[in-house]
Amino acid sequence: MQHADKAATFIQNESKTDWHNASIWRAREKRDVAAHGIPEWEHLRELASQIKDNVLSNLDHYLVQFEEAATRNGVQVHWAATAEDHNRIVLGILQKNKLSKVVKSKSMLTEECHLNPFLEANGVEVIDTDLGERIIQLRDERPSHIVAPAIHLKKEEIGELFHEKLGTEKGATDPNYLTEAARQHLRSAFMESHAGLTGVNFAVAETGGVVIVTNEGNSDMGVHLNKVQIHCMGIEKIIPRAQDLGIFVRLLARSAIGQAISIFTSHYHRPKAGGAMHYVIVDNGRSEHLGREDFRNGLKCIRCGACMNTCPVYRRSGGHSYGYTIPGPIGSILTPGKDLKQHSDLPFASTLCGSCSDVCPVKIDIHEQLYKWRQIIAEEGHLNRFKRWSMRLAGKILSSPKAYRRFGRLARWALRVMPSSMVYNRWNDWGKERELPTAPKQSFKEWYQENHPAS
Amino acid sequence: MSKEKILSRIQANKPAARALPDIPAFEFATSDLHAAFTSLAEANASRCLSLTSTDEMANFISVQFPEAKQIASTYSSYKGNVDLQAVTDPSELKQVDVAVIPGQVGVAENAAIWVTEEDCVHRALPVICQHLILVLSKKQLVGNLHEAYQKIQIDQSGYGVFIAGPSKTADIEQSLVIGAQGARSLTIVFID
Numbered sequence: 037m038q039h040a041d042k043a044a045t046f047i048q049n050e051s052k053t054d055w056h057n058a059s060i061w062r063a064r065e066k067r068d069v070a071a072h073g074i075p076e077w078e079h080l081r082e083l084a085s086q087i088k089d090n091v092l093s094n095l096d097h098y099l100v101q102f103e104e105a106a107t108r109n110g111v112q113v114h115w116a117a118t119a120e121d122h123n124r125i126v127l128g129i130l131q132k133n134k135l136s137k138v139v140k141s142k143s144m145l146t147e148e149c150h151l152n153p154f155l156e157a158n159g160v161e162v163i164d165t166d167l168g169e170r171i172i173q174l175r176d177e178r179p180s181h182i183v184a185p186a187i188h189l190k191k192e193e194i195g196e197l198f199h200e201k202l203g204t205e206k207g208a209t210d211p212n213y214l215t216e217a218a219r220q221h222l223r224s225a226f227m228e229s230h231a232g233l234t235g236v237n238f239a240v241a242e243t244g245g246v247v248i249v250t251n252e253g254n255s256d257m258g259v260h261l262n263k264v265q266i267h268c269m270g271i272e273k274i275i276p277r278a279q280d281l282g283i284f285v286r287l288l289a290r291s292a293i294g295q296a297i298s299i300f301t302s303h304y305h306r307p308k309a310g311g312a313m314h315y316v317i318v319d320n321g322r323s324e325h326l327g328r329e330d331f332r333n334g335l336k337c338i339r340c341g342a343c344m345n346t347c348p349v350y351r352r353s354g355g356h357s358y359g360y361t362i363p364g365p366i367g368s369i370l371t372p373g374k375d376l377k378q379h380s381d382l383p384f385a386s387t388l389c390g391s392c393s394d395v396c397p398v399k400i401d402i403h404e405q406l407y408k409w410r411q412i413i414a415e416e417g418h419l420n421r422f423k424r425w426s427m428r429l430a431g432k433i434l435s436s437p438k439a440y441r442r443f444g445r446l447a448r449w450a451l452r453v454m455p456s457s458m459v460y461n462r463w464n465d466w467g468k469e470r471e472l473p474t475a476p477k478q479s480f481k482e483w484y485q486e487n488h489p490a491s
Numbered sequence: 492m493s494k495e496k497i498l499s500r501i502q503a504n505k506p507a508a509r510a511l512p513d514i515p516a517f518e519f520a521t522s523d524l525h526a527a528f529t530s531l532a533e534a535n536a537s538r539c540l541s542l543t544s545t546d547e548m549a550n551f552i553s554v555q556f557p558e559a560k561q562i563a564s565t566y567s568s569y570k571g572n573v574d575l576q577a578v579t580d581p582s583e584l585k586q587v588d589v590a591v592i593p594g595q596v597g598v599a600e601n602a603a604i605w606v607t608e609e610d611c612v613h614r615a616l617p618v619i620c621q622h623l624i625l626v627l628s629k630k631q632l633v634g635n636l637h638e639a640y641q642k643i644q645i646d647q648s649g650y651g652v653f654i655a656g657p658s659k660t661a662d663i664e665q666s667l668v669i670g671a672q673g674a675r676s677l678t679i680v681f682i683d
């Protein structure tokens with residue numbers, strides 16, 4: 037199903053759509069307040085972007101430097117060219133140590149690789165420990181937002197779920213009560229698990245360490261209470277120096293939710309006494325994306341979610357409508373590189389207003405990339421027939437002043453005299469959910485000529 | 492081999508060299524670091540206190556946490572009642588009601604405090620305890636995160652963390668709830 041179809045289903049519940057829109061917009065507003073509180077904000081964005089440019093142009097060196105430093109620190113480093121390699125490596129580590137129960141903190145990469153179903157099929161129990169992720173895991177759903185995975189759910193739905201799965205009182209919806217129940221449930225999961233698995237926010241080349249941010253503290257609980265810790269990272273998570281963290285950590289939580297810093301910014305460098313520490317460095321299409329000149333900037337993303345929070349289409353269509361792990365504007369410029377045909381509708385799920393690029397802390401040219409993907413999709417023939425013909429027609433009309441005038445006259449006349457069933461029907465997307473304006477009798481040009489005869 | 496495959500693809504596909512920028516010294520606008528820190532900490536639902544002696548701290552703990560049975564302290568001039576050296580399995584620390592840990596650096600712009608493995612004895616202690624108390628001196632405050640990263644060396648310890656408040660979540664309808672998986676409260680005690 038295409039984005040537009042799924043979005044149409046989503047907006048059928050009007051009050052929920054309004055709620056979704058407003059609650060996500062709040063995150064954008066908080067981001068603005070936080071950003072405006074930092075006089076050097078724009079300078080930080082520029083530096084972040086330049087550091088990431090440098091990373092992309094030296095990625096091979098930095099990865100090797102990172103591996104060497106990590107090895108010196110006693111970390112075991114594994115490389116995975118594909119999602120399958122990644123999953124196999126993680127399973128291998130677990131099997132070698134005879135571990136069958138894993139607690140996992142938030143990681144979009146393991147979602148991308150479909151690690152959970154793979155491990156479960158191989159007899160490993162996986163418990164997601166970020167509250168939002170645990171909620172959607174219990175519902176057997178995928179995240180709808182990269183920072184707030186369960187943002188599409190109302191507290192009544194979560195109350196019902198917890199009643200069924202965690203034994204909370206029926207009808208209870210108080211977030212404090214529900215979170216307390218999750219706390220007890222998750223804290224016992226941490227005690228009973230055998231290995232802690234996490235994603236990575238930043239991997240520091242010069243020191244060989246990884247940095248992970250959470251508000252809940254679940255990454256630290258999972259890592260510290262287990263002998264074996266595994267950190268899975270995409271190759272693009274590298275930053276060169278420890279001091280670069282100052283830039284990125286200042287930007288990340290402020291862009292995400294308007295918080296000055298996440299509650300826990302954890303720096304892991306060496307295994308705990310008697311423990312083992314592993315990194316799995318994953319490519320899965322990233323090195324190929326690096327070769328796409330117009331699109332490689334997408335690899336600078338630090339997964340803050342700001343582009344989603346600001347996007348008028350995301351807010352009113354929900355993360356699931358994108359059909360990919362990473363939804364919203366950034367998802368729409370990364371997915372066509374993965375499978376152009378399958379995701380050819382996503383670059384069109386945008387108004388091209390450019391707000392995403394304005395808020396992006398690493399200054400990715402998101403809306404320009406959306407536009408460039410559209411051109412490639414059209415050239416390679418992946419537009420649906422209706423869009424192909426309407427675009428061709430529009431191209432003809434808009435490139436000839438004469439045709440344009442004639443069409444304008446026709447449209448104004450038609451809007452005035454046609455019965456409403458001819459204007460508001462399933463063929464006219466522009467008439468859905470809105471009243472078209474009353475058409476004036478003349479065009480602006482005609483009016484101008486009439487009123488300024490001299491010129 | 493995956494490694495060679497990945498590296499050679501990167502070499503083939505990477506863009507032309509771009510310079511790594513220098514990071515300028517960004518100054519923190521406010522000179523009263525303690526006031527800035529405190530207001531940020533309160534915004535993060537932490538509590539700040541200024542005490543003059545460790546006796547006052549004992550007093551504070553008994554008043555604030557009258558029910559606390561297990562108090563673990565790594566702060567040298569305050570003794571708890573848990574022998575951390577004797578703990579072998581960190582999950583035993585879930586019984587700890589209050590943990591008192593010295594911080595190394597406090598950051599005024601975000602009220603985060605740098606704590607390392609050596610300060611905690613057990614890495615899990617600051618996150619698994621029910622209530623956390625971090626001890627700082629006003630002299631340990633810096634303005635912004637850049638200054639903090641200049642002061643610390645992130646790989647000096649096997650594990651180091653900036654802690655900026657009690658564990659929290661907003662995953663249920665974006666309503667803020669304090670006390671997710673980690674400590675339920677954070678008190679920052681300034682002793683000067």
Ligand code: SF4
Binds near residue numbers: 291340341342397398
């Ligand atoms: S593209 Fe930019 S705004 Fe969007 S998630 Fe990534 S870093 Fe954040």
